[in-house]
Amino acid sequence: MRRRLLTAVMALLVVMPATVASATPSAVPTTTPIKHLVVLMQGNHSFDNYFGTYPGADGIPKGVCQKVNLLVKTTKGCVTPFHISPTSAPVDLDHGPAVQKYQYDDGRMDGFVAAYRRLGQDGTGAMGHYDGRELPYYWNLAESFVLFDRFFASTRAGNRESYLYWVAGTAPSSPDGVLRDSAGYDALPTIFDRLAARGIPAKFYVENYNPRLAGPASGSRSRTSQLVKVPLLSMSRFRTDPALSGTVVDLSQYYRDLRDGTLPAVSYVVMTGSSENPPSRVDIGQEAVRKMTSALMRSSYWATSAFLLTYDGWGGWYDHVPPPRVDAHGYGFRVPALLASPYARRGFVDHTVLDYTAVPRFIEQNWSLAPLAQRDAASAGLASAFDFAAPPSQARIVGATRAAPPPDPAGPHASTAIYACYGLALVFAVGLMVWARVRRAQRPRGRATRVA
Amino acid sequence: MIVVDLLRRGAPAGDAPGSPGLDVLRHDPRLAPRLGLTVALVVGAFLRLWQIGSLGLNSDETVYAGQAASIAGNPAYTDYFPIFRAHPLLFQSLLSVYYQWSDSDMAGRVLSAAFGVATIFATYKVGAALYDRRVGAIAALVLAVMPYHVVVTRQILLDGAMVFFATTGLYFLARYCGERLDRYALACAAAMGLAFLTKETAVVLWGGVYLFFMLSRTMSIRLPTVFGMAVVFSGLALAFWLALRLSGAARTGDNYVVWQLFRRPNHTLAFYAQTVPVSIGLVVVAVAAAGLIGRRLAWQEGLLLAWAVVPLAFFELMPVKGFQYLLPVAPVAAVLAGRSVMLVFRSQRVASWTRGRGRLAAAGLLALMLTAQSVAVWPVVSPTASATFLAGAGGLPAGREAGTWVGRNLPRGSVLLTLGPSMANVIEFYGHRQAYGLSVSPNPLNRNPAYVPVENVDRELRQGNLQYVVWDSFSAERSPSFSAKLLGYVHKYRGIAIHTESVAVTADDGSVTHRPAVTVYEVQP
Numbered sequence: 001m002r003r004r005l006l007t008a009v010m011a012l013l014v015v016m017p018a019t020v021a022s023a024t025p026s027a028v029p030t031t032t033p034i035k036h037l038v039v040l041m042q043g044n045h046s047f048d049n050y051f052g053t054y055p056g057a058d059g060i061p062k063g064v065c066q067k068v069n070l071l072v073k074t075t076k077g078c079v080t081p082f083h084i085s086p087t088s089a090p091v092d093l094d095h096g097p098a099v100q101k102y103q104y105d106d107g108r109m110d111g112f113v114a115a116y117r118r119l120g121q122d123g124t125g126a127m128g129h130y131d132g133r134e135l136p137y138y139w140n141l142a143e144s145f146v147l148f149d150r151f152f153a154s155t156r157a158g159n160r161e162s163y164l165y166w167v168a169g170t171a172p173s174s175p176d177g178v179l180r181d182s183a184g185y186d187a188l189p190t191i192f193d194r195l196a197a198r199g200i201p202a203k204f205y206v207e208n209y210n211p212r213l214a215g216p217a218s219g220s221r222s223r224t225s226q227l228v229k230v231p232l233l234s235m236s237r238f239r240t241d242p243a244l245s246g247t248v249v250d251l252s253q254y255y256r257d258l259r260d261g262t263l264p265a266v267s268y269v270v271m272t273g274s275s276e277n278p279p280s281r282v283d284i285g286q287e288a289v290r291k292m293t294s295a296l297m298r299s300s301y302w303a304t305s306a307f308l309l310t311y312d313g314w315g316g317w318y319d320h321v322p323p324p325r326v327d328a329h330g331y332g333f334r335v336p337a338l339l340a341s342p343y344a345r346r347g348f349v350d351h352t353v354l355d356y357t358a359v360p361r362f363i364e365q366n367w368s369l370a371p372l373a374q375r376d377a378a379s380a381g382l383a384s385a386f387d388f389a390a391p392p393s394q395a396r397i398v399g400a401t402r403a404a405p406p407p408d409p410a411g412p413h414a415s416t417a418i419y420a421c422y423g424l425a426l427v428f429a430v431g432l433m434v435w436a437r438v439r440r441a442q443r444p445r446g447r448a449t450r451v452a
Numbered sequence: 453m454i455v456v457d458l459l460r461r462g463a464p465a466g467d468a469p470g471s472p473g474l475d476v477l478r479h480d481p482r483l484a485p486r487l488g489l490t491v492a493l494v495v496g497a498f499l500r501l502w503q504i505g506s507l508g509l510n511s512d513e514t515v516y517a518g519q520a521a522s523i524a525g526n527p528a529y530t531d532y533f534p535i536f537r538a539h540p541l542l543f544q545s546l547l548s549v550y551y552q553w554s555d556s557d558m559a560g561r562v563l564s565a566a567f568g569v570a571t572i573f574a575t576y577k578v579g580a581a582l583y584d585r586r587v588g589a590i591a592a593l594v595l596a597v598m599p600y601h602v603v604v605t606r607q608i609l610l611d612g613a614m615v616f617f618a619t620t621g622l623y624f625l626a627r628y629c630g631e632r633l634d635r636y637a638l639a640c641a642a643a644m645g646l647a648f649l650t651k652e653t654a655v656v657l658w659g660g661v662y663l664f665f666m667l668s669r670t671m672s673i674r675l676p677t678v679f680g681m682a683v684v685f686s687g688l689a690l691a692f693w694l695a696l697r698l699s700g701a702a703r704t705g706d707n708y709v710v711w712q713l714f715r716r717p718n719h720t721l722a723f724y725a726q727t728v729p730v731s732i733g734l735v736v737v738a739v740a741a742a743g744l745i746g747r748r749l750a751w752q753e754g755l756l757l758a759w760a761v762v763p764l765a766f767f768e769l770m771p772v773k774g775f776q777y778l779l780p781v782a783p784v785a786a787v788l789a790g791r792s793v794m795l796v797f798r799s800q801r802v803a804s805w806t807r808g809r810g811r812l813a814a815a816g817l818l819a820l821m822l823t824a825q826s827v828a829v830w831p832v833v834s835p836t837a838s839a840t841f842l843a844g845a846g847g848l849p850a851g852r853e854a855g856t857w858v859g860r861n862l863p864r865g866s867v868l869l870t871l872g873p874s875m876a877n878v879i880e881f882y883g884h885r886q887a888y889g890l891s892v893s894p895n896p897l898n899r900n901p902a903y904v905p906v907e908n909v910d911r912e913l914r915q916g917n918l919q920y921v922v923w924d925s926f927s928a929e930r931s932p933s934f935s936a937k938l939l940g941y942v943h944k945y946r947g948i949a950i951h952t953e954s955v956a957v958t959a960d961d962g963s964v965t966h967r968p969a970v971t972v973y974e975v976q977p
Contacts, residue, residue: 433642
């Protein structure tokens with residue numbers, strides 16, 4: 001009996017460190033100074049749609065004009081890229097596999113308008129693009145941290161697959177290339193399983209999370225945004241296993257975790273109401289992202305954090321870079337991706353070829369976990385975006401506007417003008433006073449005034 | 453002992469105690485005044501530099517120091533402090549030389565204190581020029597320990613430097629009146645030009661010069677001399693306008709003039725009467741005034757009175773009142789007080805009243821003045837234990853500490869909402885973070901053109917454009933309604949106090965308690 005008790009105590013002592021480690025992410029050993037990773041997936045915009053005119057990035061080439069019909073040689077009536085004004089009507093482009101294939105046009109990337117014309121749609125809107133006027137915060141983030149201009153969607157089409165690659169490094173195949181429902185990947189291992197096995201805390205934050213919308217589903221229920229964006233909800237273990245059931249939570253918990261000091265090591269975030277998925281307004285989503293990142297930057301976690309924003313697909317928008325063929329499913333077109341961290345390179349445009357699996361790859365590298373699938377094992381990860389040799393940059397809240405601060409009415413030569421004018425005046429005045437005193441000294445002193 | 457020695461200059465040898473050391477003073481009539489001047493300069497420097505950094509800069513000081521740093525192109529300040537605001541830039545230009553290499557907040561105070569000590573010397577010269585060295589030395593001693601002059605010249609304010617140049621101008625004017633040499637008039641205009649380039653309100657002192665020559669029966673000035681003075685002064689004043697034009701900021705000054713002329717009064721008409729005589733020293737004022745009663749006034753008194761009366765009248769009528777605006781009167785009061793002491797020293801009537809001890813009475817009067825001044829000045833130079841004080845009369849309690857904390861702990865790019873623009877200036881100077889004052893009116897007619905209002909505070913807080921709120925007791929006591937409004941925002945946006953700076957406050961029973969002076973809240977959109 002005494003021996004059993006001793007054994008039990010010894011076992012408890014062995015288990016305790018692991019328990020403590022799971023409660024405090026900062027105690028978990030990492031290969032980099034990054035102790036907290038927050039990744040956010042927004043919806044349906046191409047790189048050129050958001051950053052096509054960003055200086056220093058591989059943006060929209062000069063002279064681009066997309067034909068309206070690929071079957072004719074003439075470029076008459078072709079559509080050139082144009083800036084989407086804030087008053088423009090919202091555009092919601094079809095972005096199914098057929099459209100993607102036509103736009104891709106065997107790597108010629110010239111069917112972005114024609115793909116819609118052949119369907120009887122206008123398609124001109126596909127050539128629209130935003131810039132710093134509509135996306136001030138994202139452009140400011142890019143100027144302060146890292147913008148990826150070779151970040152591709154993991155698959156040619158299908159948002160559901162994008163989220164699966166994001167969390168599992170792979171996605172099950174489907175007959176027509178697009179998963180129609182959320183059933184069929186219940187047993188797929190995810191990065192959350194890997195983290196849980198090591199006792200590393202992780203959460204999946206969902207904006208407007210509805211716990212009743214969970215479980216493998218088909219039909220219209222399966223198409224709900226929440227089930228598409230949160231593959232974990234279609235995996236029964238994340239509902240039934242006590243160790244995993246608390247993984248998916250509402251986004252409001254993210255702010256509580258920041259405030260209460262309970263932010264996990266890895267945080268996945270998706271937006272539903274504040275999605276930028278067209279025809280939703282980009283400024284709504286941008287504002288939600290700003291709120292999230294600002295809260296992180298203001299928190300004590302920022303010094304050891306990294307934040308990655310990317311998009312679940314190109315959304316039908318024009319992009320000029322033909323995606324590399326890495327396997328039967330991908331890559332898809334480029335999507336915007338931004339990385340912010342005190343250790344991120346500053347104002348850096350990263351040309352490393354990446355896809356969504358760079359996220360699980362970075363987690364695996366940072367927390368020494370085994371790869372989930374071939375894609376993530378082969379991914380370059382996010383290492384190129386960091387500079388761990390340099391000291392971390394001071395916490396900084398990125399501005400929401402790109403308007404220059406009120407200009408100083410003084411011009412660039414103000415200092416010179418001031419020194420010249422006031423300096424000359426001072427020399428002249430002092431010289432005059434000294435002259436008066438010196439001349440006085442040369443004259444005989446005569447004092448007639450005395451106290452009355 | 454020095455006081456008695458100072459007064460005994462030229463006295464019969466038998467009057468002095470038989471100390472061998474004092475013989476030197478009797479044989480060299482210049483030594484005692486020089487000794488008095490030296491004491492005045494040393495004591496004056498001590499009082500202006502003692503614990504000069506015990507309190508951080510207040511709002512006005514941060515503006516002038518920030519301007520100096522911006523002129524120097526110091527990147528830590530250029531985003532927050534535009535070069536051109538309301539006043540000319542001579543003082544700031546001189547201070548900017550320091551900011552080329554460093555950015556300590558105390559450099560400006562040391563420069564201001566240097567001008568204060570130089571003014572003691574200039575006052576000595578005025579007294580010596582108008583009367584004699586003894587009057588000058590007594591005036592220097594009085595000014596050295598005058599709380600009004602000490603408190604202003606311990607701060608980065610333009611008035612201390614301006615008064616130095618103006619007093620120098622007064623000295624040259626006194627020389628002109630005494631010796632009738634035009635070059636003194638031109639030197640006076642040059643000094644007045646520098647005073648104007650330091651603070652434009654110095655132009656008011658020309659009114660005193662005009663009044664003096666208009667009313668004086670014995671003094672006149674030739675038209676060519678006036679023309680020469682006008683050319684010299686105008687030529688120097690042109691530097692102000694020229695710097696604005698060459699910098700492309702010509703309209704900046706106009707905005708301030710319009711605002712200053714039409715803004716609402718910030719104090720009652722009794723403001724100066726309640727604050728300035730006490731700060732100059734009631735004994736000094738009484739002694740200076742007593743010397744003018746019942747005697748026929750010479751041109752010297754006429755000049756001093758004209759020099760003081762015009763700014764008194766002008767700033768009394770001006771809607772905007774500032775504690776330090778009447779500082780040009782301080783050297784005049786000191787010289788008149790010195791004159792009164794010497795009158796007592798020489799007065800036969802006083803000698804008969806005191807049975808031949810008139811000189812001792814004068815010494816007692818001087819000792820009384822200096823003692824009263826010293827008692828009054830000590831709290832000024834000691835660290836304050838109060839959380840309330842008059843604007844322009846000291847530093848801002850805990851402002852520097854709060855601003856430094858902000859700079860060290862809040863992310864760069866943070867934007868703060870403060871109660872008023874004063875704390876916003878302090879936060880921007882020490883914390884290098886953008887700050888906006890809640891009390892800054894959106895109506896351009898009711899606000900300083902330098903300040904940017906928050907048009908819709910709710911919207912900015914809700915959108916996360918303002919991430920922190922700063923409450924301070926100094927501003928709260930000046931505007932309780934805005935304090936309540938600010939704390940309402942803190943409550944509404946789930947503010948969490950993340951830092952508090954406290955100051956020691958002495959209660960009525962003498963006990964010292966710590967009272968929150970500045971609290972920084974983090975608010976959630």
